[in-house]
Structures are given as structure tokens and as C-alpha cells.
Amino acid sequence: MNSYNIKTTRLLREVMQNYFLNFRRAPKVAWCTSVGPAELLRSFGFEIYFPENHGALLGTTRHAVDYIPAAVKSGYSGHICSYTTSDIGAWLSNETPLKSHYGLEKIPKPDLIVYNTNQCREVEDWFTFFARQFNCPIAGINPPRYLDHVGKAEVELVIKQFKKIIPACELASGNKFDIDKFREALKLSREATILWQEVLQTAKNSPSPITFFDGTIHMGPIVVLRGTQIAVDYYKTLLEELENHVRNQIGCLKEEDCRLFWDGMPIWGRLRMLSDLFLQNNTAVVASTYCNSWIFDDFDETNPFESTALAYTKIFINRSEKAKMEFFKNWFPEYGIDGVIFHDSKTCFNNSNAKFGLPQRLTEETGLPTLVIEGDLCDTRFFSDGQSITKIETFLEQIEGQKAYL
Ligand code: SF4
Numbered sequence: 043m044n045s046y047n048i049k050t051t052r053l054l055r056e057v058m059q060n061y062f063l064n065f066r067r068a069p070k071v072a073w074c075t076s077v078g079p080a081e082l083l084r085s086f087g088f089e090i091y092f093p094e095n096h097g098a099l100l101g102t103t104r105h106a107v108d109y110i111p112a113a114v115k116s117g118y119s120g121h122i123c124s125y126t127t128s129d130i131g132a133w134l135s136n137e138t139p140l141k142s143h144y145g146l147e148k149i150p151k152p153d154l155i156v157y158n159t160n161q162c163r164e165v166e167d168w169f170t171f172f173a174r175q176f177n178c179p180i181a182g183i184n185p186p187r188y189l190d191h192v193g194k195a196e197v198e199l200v201i202k203q204f205k206k207i208i209p210a211c212e213l214a215s216g217n218k219f220d221i222d223k224f225r226e227a228l229k230l231s232r233e234a235t236i237l238w239q240e241v242l243q244t245a246k247n248s249p250s251p252i253t254f255f256d257g258t259i260h261m262g263p264i265v266v267l268r269g270t271q272i273a274v275d276y277y278k279t280l281l282e283e284l285e286n287h288v289r290n291q292i293g294c295l296k297e298e299d300c301r302l303f304w305d306g307m308p309i310w311g312r313l314r315m316l317s318d319l320f321l322q323n324n325t326a327v328v329a330s331t332y333c334n335s336w337i338f339d340d341f342d343e344t345n346p347f348e349s350t351a352l353a354y355t356k357i358f359i360n361r362s363e364k365a366k367m368e369f370f371k372n373w374f375p376e377y378g379i380d381g382v383i384f385h386d387s388k389t390c391f392n393n394s395n396a397k398f399g400l401p402q403r404l405t406e407e408t409g410l411p412t413l414v415i416e417g418d419l420c421d422t423r424f425f426s427d428g429q430s431i432t433k434i435e436t437f438l439e440q441i442e443g444q445k446a447y448l
Contacts, residue, residue: 044321046294048256050280057276058262062140065089065150070215073172075165076265077335077357078158079183079204081231081350084269085223086215091150092266093168096140097125100132101310101420103139110421124389124420126168133175152176154214156207158183160360162392179214181207185355190362192355200351225343227269228350232341237277238264239337244284245328246377249293251284253326254304255317256294257333264336299324300441301378303370305331306385307393307419312427319431323438329377331358331369332393359393363400370404381441382412383434388424411444413437 065071068089074080076094083090100106106124109131114120116134118127132138133149140146155173157165159182166182173180183203186196208219241260244251252260260280267273287293302320304327309316320327335357342349358369373379382404384396391397401412415433417425 044294044318046292048252048260048280048283050276050283051259053276053279054260054262057267057272059144061263061266061272062144062146065091065146068150070153071150072211072214073152073155073169075157075161075169077161077354077359078156079207079350079354081227081269081341081346082204082207082224083154083156083211084227085220086211086217088154088211088215089150090266091152093129093149093172094125095262095266096132096138096149097129097420098308098310099139099143100125100128101308102313103143104311104422105132105137105139106311106420107422109135109137120389120421122389123162123164123168124418126164127389128420129168130171133172152178154178154210155180156182156210158185158354160185160187160354160357162359162390164392179210181210183207183354185351185360187360188362189355189360190364192352196355197348197351200355201347204347204351221346224346228341228346229343230270230274231268231338232343234264234268234270234273234277235336235338235341237274237281239339241277241281241284242329242333242337244281244288245326247288247293248298248301248326248378249291249295250298250301250326250328251287251293253294253317253320253328254330254333255308255313255320255327257330258308258310258313261333261336268336293326295321295324295326297324298326300380300438300445301325302327303329303374303377303379303382304385305370305382305395307387307390308332309385309417309425310420311422312417312425315427319434323435325438327383329373329379331395334373335359363395363398366395366400367404367407371408374408374410379410380445381437382410383437384412384414386414386416388416388418389421390419411437411441 072088106128112131112134113127263273338353340353386396
């Protein structure tokens with residue numbers, strides 16, 4: 043049995059619980075997409091709630107499938123984003139795992155709902171459902187998508203969209219926009235995101251002190267608390283522990299036979315099973331597009347609008363295949379990658395990169411073997427344990443076989 047553990051996980055539970063319980067006394071609440079303009083919202087004094095985080099909790103607790111039918115019954119297809127359908131279904135069923143998990147009776151009522159379609163257009167439909175339910179104002183940012191390069195024209199367009207939501211923020215919060223508060227939130231966000239990047243980069247070491255599966259758990263604060271000192275302090279503690287492990291050559295495995303990259307959404311309901319499967323096969327999944335999505339190293343408080351517009355438009359999911367190929371080709375040598383797993387998520391077309399032959403082209407360009415596994419972020423009915431285990435074990439044998447000939 044693998045006895046490795048990251049002690050900071052205990053602190054994570056406390057941090058997340060405090061974050062949720064804080065909503066009980068929050069004067070004003072804004073809802074925001076996970077890569078939405080959190081720093082701008084924080085500058086108005088909103089506590090920020092992230093429905094995608096709720097979707098992930100519905101996935102990890104495996105309750106999503108209980109609630110999706112309620113959303114389907116009210117007209118949402120079972121083949122669209124299962125964060126959306128499970129979250130809407132849970133609301134229609136008057137249920138939330140926040141109750142048993144963190145002691146919060148219900149999801150926080152919004153005073154303002156804000157989305158950014160830099161990740162997908164689905165968030166607009168999803169959030170609009172709740173705007174209607176709560177009779178709440180809603181504002182959105184719609185940046186240009188699928189870009190090879192994010193240039194001045196695109197950034198200027200997004201800056202205008204950022205500025206356009208300010209009156210809605212002022213009205214809902216009762217506070218005037220204060221550029222210094224925006225700068226302060228951005229400074230804290232930048233600090234946290236750089237620490238998060240350093241946390242992920244400890245996985246460049248072998249044995250790696252953190253896997254993709256650990257990352258999906260420890261990313262909680264960078265999603266929901268960026269722009270706060272709490273997130274900065276959390277990642278300082280986590281980084282210190284991981285660096286200590288690296289210094290002492292303690293990793294998730296004693297020795298790694300294989301190091302993999304994960305592309306696409308986590309399969310939230312099977313995190314534990316998959317994590318154990320890879321470790322049992324002496325394989326460390328050391329990096330991912332997903333965890334890297336919350337690194338915004340372009341944030342710059344001296345240039346707040348331009349730098350946030352750039353950082354939130356540049357993200358991997360919002361880019362062309364050409365740009366994504368460059369991301370991949372930079373990451374693989376840095377992390378010593380032996381192979382790539384593509385999660386082809388049934389209900390998230392936007393964060394699945396295996397549907398148009400990219401894995402094959404990537405293999406041609408890099409020589410690295412790739413494997414596509416079918417599944418879903420929350421709807422476990424689209425994932426087969428047996429088939430996936432067989433595919434993964436065969437893939438690992440193939441990589442081992444190739445290494446033996448090197
Ligand atoms: S990126 Fe995918 S999982 Fe995330 S909200 Fe959009 S459709 Fe859903």
C-alpha cells in the first residue's frame with residue numbers, strides 16, 4: 043500500500059470549509075465562472091461563489107447522476123455539460139452536497155452573476171438559468187475564441203468588456219469602483235497563481251511529490267480564493283511541504299517507471315480509482331492541461347485591465363489547435379513525459395482535444411504515444427471502469443515495451 047501523503051491536505055479542508063461558511067455572513071455575493079474576472083469582483087467587496095466548484099463536488103461525491111435527470115426533465119439535454127445539468131438538477135431537487143460536506147445549508151444567493159465565455163458558451167446558458175431563478179442581474183464577457191495569438195486588438199476588445207460590467211458591479215455591491223482595490227486583489231491573485239505554478243512545477247522532479255490527481259484537490263483555493271491572502275498563505279504552506287519532499291527525495295512513488303501527461307477534464311467520480319491504478323502500475327501522472335489552467339502569470343497590478351484581459355483570454359482552453367500544440371510541446375520535455383492520456387469527455391466538447399485527430403498529430407510531431415479514454419467529468423454513466431483499466435494497462439505496457447528498445 044502506498045503510504046505517501048501530503049499533510050497540507052488537512053489544512054485544505056479547513057480553508058475550504060471556512061470559505062463556504064463565510065457565505066452565511068457575506069454582505070454581497072457574486073457568482074463567477076472559474077476563469078472569470080474574480081479579481082475585479084473582489085475589488086467591489088463581493089464574496090465569490092463558483093458554480094463549477096459545486097459541479098466538481100457533485101462529481102466527486104458521485105451525486106451528479108442523481109440530479110441530472112431533473113435537469114433533463116426541464117429541457118436540458120443529458121449530452122450537454124454535466125456540471126450544468128447536475129448543478130441545475132441539484133437546485134431543482136433542493137439539494138446540495140455543501141450541506142453534508144461543509145455544513146452550508148444551501149448554495150449562496152447571488153446579488154450579481156458574472157460569466158466569461160473564454161472557456162465555453164455553456165456557462166452563459168447555465169448562469170442565465172440561475173439569473174432567472176433568482177431574478178438576479180447577470181453580466182458577461184465574451185472574448186474572441188480559438189486564437190493562434192492573442193494580440194493588441196483582442197486585448198483591447200476584452201478590456202472594453204471588462205469595463206462594461208463595472209456599472210453592474212457598482213449597482214449590485216453598492217460600492218464605487220476603486221482602481222487601488224482592483225490592483226490589490228490582482229497583486230494577491232498574482233502571488234497565489236505564481237505559488238500554484240511552483241507547486242505544479244515540483245512535479246518536474248522524479249520521484250514527483252504531487253500528481254495530477256492531488257492537483258485536482260489542491261487547486262480548490264486557486265479557483266475559489268484567488269485575490270485573497272488566504273490563497274497566498276495556503277500555497278506557501280503546500281509549496282514548502284512539497285519542496286521538502288523533493289529535497290528528501292520522497293515522492294508519490296519510490297521509483298517511477300513511467301511519467302504521463304493528462305489532457306482534458308478530470309473524471310471526478312473516479313479520481314481515487316484512477317490515482318490508485320496509475321500508482322499500482324508505478325506510473326506518475328505528473329502534469330495536466332487542467333491544473334495548469336489557473337496559472338495567470340501575466341497578471342500585473344500596474345496594468346490591471348490590460349493584464350487581466352490578456353491573462354484570461356490567453357488560457358489554453360480558449361486557443362487554436364496550433365497554439366495548443368505549442369503548449370504541449372513546451373510542457374512535455376519540462377516534465378519528462380513518456381506518454382499522454384486524452385480524456386474525451388462526453389459532455390464537455392470544449393475541454394476535450396481528442397475529437398479531431400490532435401492526438402495522432404501530436405504523436406507524429408513529438409514521437410510520444412497517446413491514449414484516448416472515453417468518460418465524463420460528472421456523469422459516470424459515460425465511463426466504463428473495465429474498458430478504461432484495460433486500455434490504460436495496455437498503454438502502459440506499450441510504453442514500457444518502447445522504452446526497453448531505447
Ligand atoms: S468547459 Fe466544459 S465542463 Fe467547463 S463549464 Fe464549459 S462545458 Fe462545462
